[in-house]
Amino acid sequence: MKEILVRPERCMGCRSCEIACAVEHSVSRDLFRALSEMPQKRLYVEHVPEYSLAVPILCRHCEDAPCVAVCPTGALTQDALTGVVRHNRDVCIGCWTCASVCTYGVIGRDRRARVAIKCDRCPELDVPACVSACPTRALIYGVVEDLSEARRAASALKLARGVAASR
Ligand code: SF4
Ligand code: SF4
Numbered sequence: 001m002k003e004i005l006v007r008p009e010r011c012m013g014c015r016s017c018e019i020a021c022a023v024e025h026s027v028s029r030d031l032f033r034a035l036s037e038m039p040q041k042r043l044y045v046e047h048v049p050e051y052s053l054a055v056p057i058l059c060r061h062c063e064d065a066p067c068v069a070v071c072p073t074g075a076l077t078q079d080a081l082t083g084v085v086r087h088n089r090d091v092c093i094g095c096w097t098c099a100s101v102c103t104y105g106v107i108g109r110d111r112r113a114r115v116a117i118k119c120d121r122c123p124e125l126d127v128p129a130c131v132s133a134c135p136t137r138a139l140i141y142g143v144v145e146d147l148s149e150a151r152r153a154a155s156a157l158k159l160a161r162g163v164a165a166s167r
Pocket of ligand 1: 058059060061062065066067068085101102103104105106107118
């Protein structure tokens with residue numbers, strides 16, 4: 001099962017992902033025409049000045065997602081096959097119960113319709129728009145096991161280098 005995975009050490013804070021997200025969720029899906037629509041993004045590049053870092057924060061489509069569990073109208077549902085948490089704006093009543101339990105703070109508010117908005121992982125695209133737009137590959141679309149394997153290999157290499165240098 002693929003997820004949007006974040007490699008914060010690669011993020012340069014350019015916000016290309018945020019723009020691509022907003023355009024993908026606009027009516028025109030065109031950068032220049034979308035400007036007049038003012039579409040809203042569904043992921044957030046948070047700047048952490050203490051460490052001079054930018055960190056993209058987006059819906060993790062959690063296992064047993066708490067937002068789904070607390071939604072009183074069934075507006076939030078989780079696909080059993082893909083794990084994607086989707087939002088049905090037609091039955092959303094804008095009560096913000098989902099926002100109050102989301103650890104990541106990634107439930108947004110559609111200012112005009114007064115309903116929640118969140119990442120839908122771009123169901124019409126093979127690769128989510130934010131991932132395609134990231135110039136540094138800080139966002140990747142892949143399986144967790146592959147990311148963990150790559151991280152393990154990198155850690156092993158660092159450790160091995162240290163051991164070799166101390167011989
Ligand atoms: S909106 Fe928040 S709680 Fe719901 S699946 Fe996404 S990260 Fe998890
Ligand atoms: S596009 Fe990539 S590098 Fe730019 S802000 Fe988003 S995650 Fe960071």
